[in-house]
Amino acid sequence: MLDKTFDSAAIETGVYDRWEASGAFSPERALAKDPHAAPFSMVIPPPNVTGSLHIGHALNNTLQDVLIRFERMRGKAALWVVGTDHAGIATQMMVEQQLAAAGNMGRRDLGRDAFVAKVWEWKAASGGTIVRQLRRLGASCDWSRERFTLDEGLSEAVRKVFVALHKQKLIYRDKRLVNWDPRFQTAISDLEVDQREVEGHFWHFAYPLEDGSGEIIVATTRPETMLGDTAVAVHPSDERYKHLIGKCVRLPIVGRPIPIIADEQADPEKGSGAVKITPAHDFNDFRVGQRHRLPMINILDPFARLNDEVPPAYRGLDRFVARKKVVEAIEALGLLRGIETIRHSVPHGERSGVVVEPYLTDQWYVDAKVLAQPAIRAVEEGKTILEPRNWEKTYFEWMRNIEPWCISRQLWWGHRIPAWFGPDGRIFVEETEGEARAAALEHYGRDEPLRQDEDVLDTWFSSGLWPFSTLGWPHETDDLKRFYPTDTLVTGFDIIFYWVARMMMLGLHFTGQVPFRRVVFNALVRDAEGVKMSKTKGNVLDPLELIDDYGCDAVRFTLTAMSGQARDIRLSRQRIEGYRNFGTKLWNAARFCEVNDCRRAPGFDPAGVQHTLNRWIRGEAVKAVAEMTEALAACAFSDAAGTVYRFIWNVFCDWYVELAKPILNGDDAAAATETRATAAWTLQICLKLLHPISPYITETLWAEFGEPAEGMLITAPWPRLRDAWIDAAAEAEVDWLIALIDAVRSIRAETNVPQPAKAPLVLVGAEAATRERLARHGALIERMARLSGIELADAAPAGAVQFVIGEATGALVIADIIDVAAERTRLAKEIAVLGADADRTAKKLANADFVARAPEEVVDENRDRLAEAQSAKAKLENALERLAVLV
RNA sequence: GGACGCGUAGCUCAGCGGGAGAGCACCUCGUUGACAUCGAGGGGGUCGCUGGUUCGAUCCCAGCCGCGUCCACCA
Numbered sequence: 001m002l003d004k005t006f007d008s009a010a011i012e013t014g015v016y017d018r019w020e021a022s023g024a025f026s027p028e029r030a031l032a033k034d035p036h037a038a039p040f041s042m043v044i045p046p047p048n049v050t051g052s053l054h055i056g057h058a059l060n061n062t063l064q065d066v067l068i069r070f071e072r073m074r075g076k077a078a079l080w081v082v083g084t085d086h087a088g089i090a091t092q093m094m095v096e097q098q099l100a101a102a103g104n105m106g107r108r109d110l111g112r113d114a115f116v117a118k119v120w121e122w123k124a125a126s127g128g129t130i131v132r133q134l135r136r137l138g139a140s141c142d143w144s145r146e147r148f149t150l151d152e153g154l155s156e157a158v159r160k161v162f163v164a165l166h167k168q169k170l171i172y173r174d175k176r177l178v179n180w181d182p183r184f185q186t187a188i189s190d191l192e193v194d195q196r197e198v199e200g201h202f203w204h205f206a207y208p209l210e211d212g213s214g215e216i217i218v219a220t221t222r223p224e225t226m227l228g229d230t231a232v233a234v235h236p237s238d239e240r241y242k243h244l245i246g247k248c249v250r251l252p253i254v255g256r257p258i259p260i261i262a263d264e265q266a267d268p269e270k271g272s273g274a275v276k277i278t279p280a281h282d283f284n285d286f287r288v289g290q291r292h293r294l295p296m297i298n299i300l301d302p303f304a305r306l307n308d309e310v311p312p313a314y315r316g317l318d319r320f321v322a323r324k325k326v327v328e329a330i331e332a333l334g335l336l337r338g339i340e341t342i343r344h345s346v347p348h349g350e351r352s353g354v355v356v357e358p359y360l361t362d363q364w365y366v367d368a369k370v371l372a373q374p375a376i377r378a379v380e381e382g383k384t385i386l387e388p389r390n391w392e393k394t395y396f397e398w399m400r401n402i403e404p405w406c407i408s409r410q411l412w413w414g415h416r417i418p419a420w421f422g423p424d425g426r427i428f429v430e431e432t433e434g435e436a437r438a439a440a441l442e443h444y445g446r447d448e449p450l451r452q453d454e455d456v457l458d459t460w461f462s463s464g465l466w467p468f469s470t471l472g473w474p475h476e477t478d479d480l481k482r483f484y485p486t487d488t489l490v491t492g493f494d495i496i497f498y499w500v501a502r503m504m505m506l507g508l509h510f511t512g513q514v515p516f517r518r519v520v521f522n523a524l525v526r527d528a529e530g531v532k533m534s535k536t537k538g539n540v541l542d543p544l545e546l547i548d549d550y551g552c553d554a555v556r557f558t559l560t561a562m563s564g565q566a567r568d569i570r571l572s573r574q575r576i577e578g579y580r581n582f583g584t585k586l587w588n589a590a591r592f593c594e595v596n597d598c599r600r601a602p603g604f605d606p607a608g609v610q611h612t613l614n615r616w617i618r619g620e621a622v623k624a625v626a627e628m629t630e631a632l633a634a635c636a637f638s639d640a641a642g643t644v645y646r647f648i649w650n651v652f653c654d655w656y657v658e659l660a661k662p663i664l665n666g667d668d669a670a671a672a673t674e675t676r677a678t679a680a681w682t683l684q685i686c687l688k689l690l691h692p693i694s695p696y697i698t699e700t701l702w703a704e705f706g707e708p709a710e711g712m713l714i715t716a717p718w719p720r721l722r723d724a725w726i727d728a729a730a731e732a733e734v735d736w737l738i739a740l741i742d743a744v745r746s747i748r749a750e751t752n753v754p755q756p757a758k759a760p761l762v763l764v765g766a767e768a769a770t771r772e773r774l775a776r777h778g779a780l781i782e783r784m785a786r787l788s789g790i791e792l793a794d795a796a797p798a799g800a801v802q803f804v805i806g807e808a809t810g811a812l813v814i815a816d817i818i819d820v821a822a823e824r825t826r827l828a829k830e831i832a833v834l835g836a837d838a839d840r841t842a843k844k845l846a847n848a849d850f851v852a853r854a855p856e857e858v859v860d861e862n863r864d865r866l867a868e869a870q871s872a873k874a875k876l877e878n879a880l881e882r883l884a885v886l887v
Numbered sequence: 888g889g890a891c892g893c894g895u896a897g898c899u900c901a902g903c904g905g906g907a908g909a910g911c912a913c914c915u916c917g918u919u920g921a922c923a924u925c926g927a928g929g930g931g932g933u934c935g936c937u938g939g940u941u942c943g944a945u946c947c948c949a950g951c952c953g954c955g956u957c958c959a960c961c962a
Contacts (some may be wrong), residue, residue, distance in 0.1 A: 006924080195960090202962090219962055233962090266962080275962040284962080344961060390891065394957075397890065401958090493957090524956090561910085562900080570899060578911060581924045592921035642901080642909080657921075749928035755917045783919090840906075849942040850905095858905055858943095865906095 002594055002704070006587035008551025008580075011700040016135055019699075024714045025142045027077035027483075040076040041483035042068060043467050043516075044141060045491045045499065046149065048087035049123055050094050053133035055525045055571065056492065058543035059559045063522055063637055064490045065139045066560055069692035070632045072140070073718040079483050081470045082141035084130065086150040088459040089184060089351050092413040095119045112412050119413050133544060138552050138695050140714065145479070147470045149462040150415065157469035158415045158462050159431045161510060166419075166429040170367045170509075171407070173427065177286045178406050180359030182304035182319075183352035186410035187363050189458060190403060191497055193356055195345040204271070204338035205330050207232060207249040210257050216241070216249055217337050218276040221344060223330070224322040226251065227310040228299040229258055231277040233288055236262035238273050253329050254311060263288050280360045298360045302410075319357070364408040364417060364455070368505065372399045375504035384504065384514045387635065391493060391521055398497050405502075407458045414456030421451045464502035467515035486516045488635065493521040520635045523562075523569045541571055549573075553694035554580035560693050561641035582645060583697050586686065589653050590701045593683050596664050600684065600707065601677035606725060611671050612776065613663065614678040615730035617656045620647065621685045622721045628689050629718070644689045652682060655738060662780045680705060688719050733773055736806060737781065743803045744785035747812050750826060751801055758788035759814045764796050766808040802827075802879035804872040809879070820883065827880045831873055838869040 003010070023029045030037045042064055047057055064080060072078040095118055096107050107115045134141065147154060165171040178187040203223050206215040216232055229251055234241035241260070248257040265288050266275045279289025279296040289296055301307045304319045314322050330336045347356045376399045378384050379392055386392045408417060419429045420436040422444065430436040433452065440450055465473070467489075471480040485507075491500065500519055507515030546555045550573075557579040562569045593599070606618050624647035631640035656679070663675045683705050691698040691713050702713035710716040744761065753759060761781075763774065771792065774781070778790055793811075796802055800811035801823055841862050844850050851859055 002921095004922095006922090195958095221962075271962065277962085282962080284960095342961095388892095394891065398958075497958095564900070572899080572911090574911060575899075577924080581922095584924045585922065588922035588925085590921080595921065638901080646909090653921085654926090745927060746929090749916070752916085755927080756919085786919095837906080844905090844943080847942060851942085853942045854905075861905080 002587065002591050002701075004591075006584045006697075008553060008583065008696070009548070012552055012696045015696050015699050016138065019140060019712065019714050020143070022712055022715070024072070024712065025080075025140050026144055027079045027142070029715065030072065030075065030077040034075065037075060037077040039079065039482050039487075040068070040071040041079040041081070041486040042488050042490070043081040043470060043486055044083065045489075045495070046083045046085040046147075046463060046466060047130045047134075048090050049084040049127045049130070049148070050087055050091050051084075051130045053130055053137065053543055055541050055543050057130070057134075058137060058555065059525055059563060059569065060490060060492060060522055061134060061137055061139050062556045062559045063520070063563060063635075065137070065141075065556075065695075066637060066640070066692040067488060067490065067632065067635065068140055069695060069714065070718070072714070073688065073691070073716060075717060077482070079145070079479075080139075080141040081145055081147070081483075081486075082131075082134070082139070082143065083147035083149070083466075083470060084127065085459060085463055086148065086414060088409055088411050088414040088456060089186070091119060091123075092411050093184070093351070095122050095413075098122070107412070116412055136544060136547060136552070138556065140695075145470070149459070149466070153472070154462060154465070154469045155415060157465050157473055158457065159418045160474045161465060161506065162418055162457070162461075163429055163431050164510070165366065170370055171429075172365055172367065173362060174365050174404075175360065175362045177280070177283055177358040177360055178363055179347065179349075179356045180302070180304075180361070181349040181352050181354065181356050182302070183349065183354045184411070185302040187359075187361060187406050187408060188349060188356065189406050189460075192350050193347045194350045196348045197343055197345050200342055200344050200346065202340040202342050203327060203330075203336070204340075205252070205276075206335040206337050207252060207276075208335070209244070210248040210250050215335075216244065216260065216274050217272040218274050219271040220276060221342075221346075222281075222323065223326040224306065224314075224319050225278040225281045225299070226276060226326060227254055227306065227314060227322075228278045228280055228297040229254075229276045230279055230289065230294045230297060231258050231292065232260045232274055233263040233266040233277050234260060234274045235264065235266040235268045238266070238268045240268075240273060252333055252335050253326065261288075261292050261294075263291065281358050283358055286358070286360075296360060300357060300359060304357050363406050364419075364457075366405040366407055366461075368402045368405045371505035371509055372402045372501075374508045375399060375501065378504065378508060378514045384517060384519065386500075386519045386521070388521065391496060391519075394493075395496060395501065399501060405458075407461050408453075408455040409458055410454070411456050414459060415462055417453040417455050417457060419453040421453065423448050460498050460502055463499055464506040465510075467503055467507055468511050473511070484511065484515075485513045487518065489516040489519045490522060490635075491519065492524065494524065496521070518635075523564070525559075525569045525571055541573070546573075546576060550576045550580040551583060551696070553583050553697045557582065557641060557694050560637045561645070562638065564638045582649065583694060585649055585653060586690070586697060586701070589648070589657060589686075590683060590705060592657055593679055593705065596676065596679075598664075598676045598679035598683070600680045600705065601673075604677040604681060606678070606681055607722070609674055609678055611663070611674055611678075612730045612733050613656065613659050614674055615727040616734040617652070617678060617682050618721075619726035619731055620651050620656075621682055621719075622723060622725045624651070624689060625685065625719045625721050626723075632692065641693060644686075644693065648686050648690065652686060655734075656682065658784060659734070659737070659780060662783050666779065685719050685721075687713060688716060691716075736770075736773060737777055740781060740805050740810070741784045743805055743810060744787065744812060747801050747803055748786070748814075751812075751814065751823065753812075753814055756786075758786050759812050760789045760791065761785070761787045762791050762793045762797055762800060762811040762813060763805075764793055764809040764811060766792055770806060770808055796879065796882065798882065802876065804875050807871075809875045811879075824880065824883055827876050827883065831876050831880065834869045834873040834876070838866055838873060841866040841869065 044064065045060065068078050068080040099106065162171060179193050181188050200221050202219055202221055204217055204219045206217050208215045218232060220226065232249055234245065244260045245262045248259050251258050265284055266273060277285045277288050277294065279285045279294050280298040297309050299306055299309045306314045306317050306322050308315055314325065348354060349356050376396060379386065379395060386395060418431055419427050421427055422440055428436040428439045430439055436450055440448055467486050468480065468484055471477060471484050473480055503515045543555060554576055558576045561579065609615055609618060624643060627643045628640055631643060660675050660679055663671050666672060687698040687702050699713045706713055774790060782790060796809060796811035797813055800813045803810045845862055845866060
């Protein structure tokens, strides 16, 4: 017996464990049943191991779970690979903070091995948070295949890929400017740099010419970099400076003579037209420096403090302290020529939040340009489809202009780069130290000490291998053969470059196949005001808290329903509440079935139902299943949610159940029996259709209303109904019934007939077919429309309120209650509307161009519309006349 | 500077060539045996603006206005 009230918390407990114990999450189950079951595979965007489930994860994983549950029910060998990402910087930072907070030794004091051990300790103790939370969300991923980007198998894949790319010269070492994060003292990739608008200043400095013949003015937003200037550039065709090219200025403070050079980099339109060149600390200046073979003076240490390349007074100063001091010194020298306050964008480390510095170091790079070509082609050729399709343009744009990818990080937590340096700096890149030694021995002819590269790889390097490394690559495993390429990747568009593009490049290069056939980008979740949720803003909605408050099913349904093609979702508690009510509605519909003994009838065949109502709902079910199947197959999640919502609430509950009541309580035992079985059958369809989105309530109800032979709902077969079960006659009849009941209800409310009062209905001008329908459903109509009886007549009785239903006119006899003036107004309004419609349509049909050019069915449709409007108008006009007679 | 997206009912959004829909909110009525986390009914929109294409434009095209995001650049 179902509880009277629906309590999500009560039904959610235990269900997940039963699913997991049943083996439903693994594809082996489907394969045992059918060894030829088509595979369907997906890999989870691995959440950071440090993470906890935020609303974005909730959305992303709900959608994946909807898909995998749907495909599983469709009988596919459905595999959803799960796992976590070691998240280099994020994790290292978190453990460092915890060490500091606990008053422990810092990372550097601890030393590398001890620190990394601490991180593993932390991972073992607390790394499982997000994984537990995924279970809470109902995610039906295959835990037996859970992976971690730093586990042994994935590490093997990483080493293999690195070494192979190195041997193919697609990974190389280079000394060039990188984005340096002074907080973490590591290089970061271009993608990890955020441009942030800040208040700043634009300082104009005069650099005196060495021969004392004058000065040249340059401008900068970073005055401290002048200590590393090695030239001043002017545009070659700039007449103002032509005579100075080749001369030198004496760099203030430093006293170093530096040349005035001609380079296109200098823009005559900007500032003075002359620009200071600091090759070691500016990306543009670096290129100028290369062109002119200028000295590159690195003036910073890894903490962005000034180093020994600058005058003693500045050494060891923080860059911002030095900045102030340089300005003061320039001013004291009388060389400050102006200060402007400006807003400009300054590069910040996205994780550290500090200003990053262009910094000259040796780093490892991937030649992304080469790897990008097949990845571009695969999308051009449709081997991988990005949805919504307009993301393909963004993808192409980035891929076609891709820059070398800096993959080394000066961190400790991550995949250590498999490169060993010999005493002379020669590098041996091999998968193991043993192989590196062997290579070194061969090269040197004797055993020389080797030192492994201290750096680790960018986290995205290992996540880039995720779709195939998790399936066992580089080994030719059964999983790899069966499940690669994966089918669909559901992810956020914010990581299209970081992750999707890299998986495309690495996947294609190492497997020769695309990593996934379809990428579906889900929206970004924002708060009700459209602001991106963030902890600092305090506008986060915690999905776990929402699950506690409204139930997992409601949260999942809300996220699914709101995940349209739009770029962002504005989530509010109110919205979730609405969908929580939807669950309650289904619960109560099931209770109705229970109370009315609508239980599955063994051997029931929907093909054989006789009663109009049952033939009708059978057809509605066919349509709902078709729509739902199409929507889910196309990842049109919000359409799917809308379809099942309407079918359950507006079709099944609002009409089928209501219309079934008189039958269930009526005298026709055969009809009642058939209706019980049909109701139970329809409820099963409802449960199946809703299950991918709201798995808990449906699984719970399935325990009572499901087919025992089909087992748990999670693995029950998706409904396959016959189109032939759509019965046009039944559809027309029930549509008519609904229209009639709607019309009566509407009139009653508009004319303020008290809710409990009953009135007789007179139908005028009903044709034979309508009379038959009336005979069949009279009792039902009386109940639903609260009528005291239905009669057929040639004319409406005086004082009745009239309305049009098909070819007939309905007359509600409520003379004792009627407000004649109000009724006249009502009729006049209706007539006016119909008249306007008729006029417009008539005008259209009078247009020769329209009749000649519009498709025939549109013209016919308008003719019908005109006829109907005219006929209805005439009937109401007649009613209005009779009303006048009455008065 | 380049790219993408969005402006439709009070709010959030769907529709994307043939007289605009949903949910929530609002108003009225209702404790009939699934459900007041409900039921019945209702009000509310020159579909951002201006042109163009078309027999016909919320829908297609162009321009403009407003909002958002990403990329690049800013000595």
